Amino acid sequence: MNWERGIYFTRSRPYKKNDQATIESERNHLVRRNAFYYRYDTSDERVLLKRLWRLVGDRLNYLTPTIEPVGYATGVAADSTTSRGPRSAGYCRPQQEAEMTAYRDALSPARLARDITDLQTRLTVMAKEKTE
Template sequence: MRGLDFDNGGEFINTQLIEWAQDKGIDLTRARAYKYNDNAHVEQRNRDWVRRHAFRFRYEGPQEMALLNELWKLVNLRKNHLLPMVKANGYATAGSGRRKRTYDQPRTAYQRLLDQHAMDESHAEALESVHRDLNPAAITRRVNAIQNQPINRAKMRAPSGDALFGEQIS
């Protein structure tokens, strides 16, 4: 790890963290004051991946932490190995004169990494082995099973008749 970036909230930065980072040679940075859009990509990832898979419940305890850790591992495998994405590569001008964004061919993050030849042979073979052993249906079934467990635990903690879970309030 080379650096940690925080938004402007002081709740994450304290003397112990600063000293620890200095001992480890880690750079600490903060977003610029009153520049609310500095962390837009991080916030988009939170909405797009974290809340889509773990929802907005409060999770507590080591059992739920273990479930969430397993969930993130599976979600990241699916995202990086199985879901193709497009990358913007420029603009073109349409017949009407309007500029239009152009994109490359859809590729998974795994394929893009292999295309760059940025890894040595042993790491590439290890990654290929992981990719070869993936079963998309099994991953989806396990993600669904994991998602149901914290939801049921959150339901048990919620007050009776909570509308959050679609039940009628008496």
């Protein structure tokens, strides 16, 4: 056991988000907006969270518009989606570009929103009782 080695595992206190401020500051807006402040610690909840993060990542990376700098010297920016970044920078092979484009085109924003809401509802029902 890790007690002999002087390693202790602890959780942050419930509803005290500043306990882990450095971790939460990076992606807090995504985590708290999509998974709320509940505690998820069962294997069923982890399975649902894994599915939720996949959907949230698809929405963020393929469907969320961002401002992409075109030229720093002129200060010009163009509206685009984040999935264009690696492709326009020349990091992808043509086959990878085609796969990413096909995947993006197959995504349905309405279906993503419904699936995310469904998973959030299921997670809330599972975790609400033990968190409160």
